[in-house]
Amino acid sequence: MTHFRRHDGWTIVALLLAGFLLRMALLGSKSLWLDEANALHVSSLGQAVLWAGRGEGYHPPFFYKILEYWRLLGEDEFTLRLLAVMPSTLTIPLLYQLGRKLLQREVATTATALVSFSPLLVWYGQELRSYALLGFLGMVVMLSVTYLRARFHPFCWLMLACSLVAAFYLHYFAVLLIPLAAMLLVVSLPTKQVTWQGVTSISGALIVAIIAYWPWLQSPAAQNFLNIAQGDRNYLYQLLITRLNFLPYVEQIYLLLIASGLLGILFALVTSYYVVKNFTVNPRFLRLARSRGTQVLLLLLYTVTLILIVWPRGYSVKRQLVMFWPFVLLSLAWFWPWQKQQKSVIMLALLGSVAACLVSIVLIPKPEWREVNSYILANYQSSDAVLLEPTYMTIPFDYYNRNQTARKGIRFGNDGETLQQLVQEHGRIWHIIHLTDKDAEQRNSRWLDAHMQLMNVKQFYRIQIQLYQHLQETNYGFGDYFDEH
Secondary structure (H helix, E strand, O other): OOHHOOOOHHHHHHHHHHHHHHHHHHOOOOOOOOOHHHHHHOOOOOOOHHHHOOOOOOOHHHHHHHHHHHHOOOHHHHHHHHHHHHHHHHHHHHHHHHHHHHHHHHHHHHHHHHHOOHHHHHHOOOOOOOOHHHHHHHHHHHHHHHOOOOOOOOHHHHHHHHHHHHHHOOHHHHHHHHHHHHHHHHHOOOOOOOOHHHHHHHHHHHHHHHHHHHHHHHHHHHHOOOOOOOOOOOHHHHHHHOOOOOOOHHHHHHHHHHHHHHHHHHHHHHHHHHHHHHHOOOOOHHHHHHHHHHHHHHHHHHHHHHHHHOOOOOHHHHHHHOOOOHHHHHHHHOOOOOOOHHHHHHHHHHHHHHHHHHHHHHHOOOOHHHHHHHHHHHHOOOEEEEEOOOOOHHHHHHHHOOOOOOOOOOOOOOOOHHHHHHHHHHEEEEEEEEEOOOOOOOOOOOOHHHHHHEEEEEOOOOOEEEEEEEOOOOOOOHHHHHHHH
C-alpha cells in the first residue's frame, strides 16, 4: 500500500474542501450577465407561462422552479450563485465513489483532484445557470447505473428514475445520458459485471422517467422548442452555419449532426468495448498507457484544454460539456493513478488546473452591468433616457437599475420612430451597445451621430456607452438620412 492510499480518506476530504473554496472564491464579485439575469426574469413568470411556451424557448422549466424559491434567500450575486456552487461541489465526492466502483481507488483519487480543480467545472459552478445542477444529476444517474448493472437495488433504482426525470425536466441535452449509460454498460461487459437483471432494472427506470417526462413533451413549450430547433432562425443554427460554411450541404446541418452523432455513439461503444477488453487481458496495453511518452503527450493535451477552457470565447460550446467533463477527467485519471510513479505528472496537471482556475476567477470578467448602472446613475439627469441595443439587453440592465431611469430597448434595423420620439422627449440619450451583438451597419449609432451631439464614450467589458446631447434643430428624418447615405 502506497503513501497515497494510507491517507486516502483525508486526501479526499482535503480535495473536496479545496474544490468548494475555489467555487466560493470571489463568488459575488462579478456582475450577472445576460443569461443569469434572464434566468431570474424567467423564474418570475411562473410555471403556467413556461408550460404554455412563453418566456423561455430553449429549456424545460425545472431549473426556474428551483430558482423561484431559491431567490427568496436573497437577490444578491453571492446568494444567487450558491445555487450553482452546491451541486458543483457535491459532484466531487460522487465522482470519487463512481471511480472506486468502476475502476480502483487510486484512479478515483486522481479523478477527484482533477474535478475539484477543473476550471470548466469551477466556472460553471459559479454561474447562475442549470449546467452545474445538470452535471450533478448526470453523476447521480451514472452512479445509480453502476450499482444497478449487476443486480436490482430498490434505493438505487429510485435514485436513477428520479434523477433521470429531474435531468430531463432541467435540460434537453439530458437525453444524452441514455447513450452515456449504455456506454458504461458496454465497457462493463468484458469484466462480467452486467446481468440481465441489472439491464432490466435500468431499462425499467428509463421507461418510468420517459412516462413522467411525456406531459412536458406534449406541452406547447416543448412543441415550440421543436419548431425552433427545426427552423433556420435559432441561434444554434446560425452559429453552426457561420462556423461551418466551408462544409458541403451545410444547409442540412441538423441532419449532418444527427447522422454524425449516431455514428459517433456507435463508434464510441465499439471502441470502448474493444479497449476495455484488451486492457483486461493484454498487459502490453497497460504498459503503453503508463509509459513516459504517453504521460507526456496526455499532459500536453491536458494543458491545451486548460488554455482553451479559460480563453474567454466559445461559451456556447463549453457549457454543453459540463455534464460530460467529469467522465472525461475520470478517463484521463485512469492513465494517472494516484501513485508515486505518476506523482510528478499529477502534480503538474493539478498546478496547471489551479492556475487556470485562478485566472478564470480573478482575471476573466463578465459583462459589467453593475458597473454600467453605477456609472449612469452617478451622471444621470431627470430628462435623460437610456437606449439599449439590442433590446434583450434590457434584462440585465433592469436587474441592477430597478426602474431608477427611463429606458427603452431597441432592435437592429430600427425604423427611426423610436429614435425620433426619444430625441423629442429627452435632452440626453445614453446609448448602450452590447459589443458582441453589435449591428454591423451601426444604423442607430449613425442616426444619433447625425441628429445629436456625441458628448462621451465609455467602455466596459463587452459594453459600450455613448452619451448624446440633444440638438435643437434637425433637418431630416431617419429615412431621409439613410437615403442620402
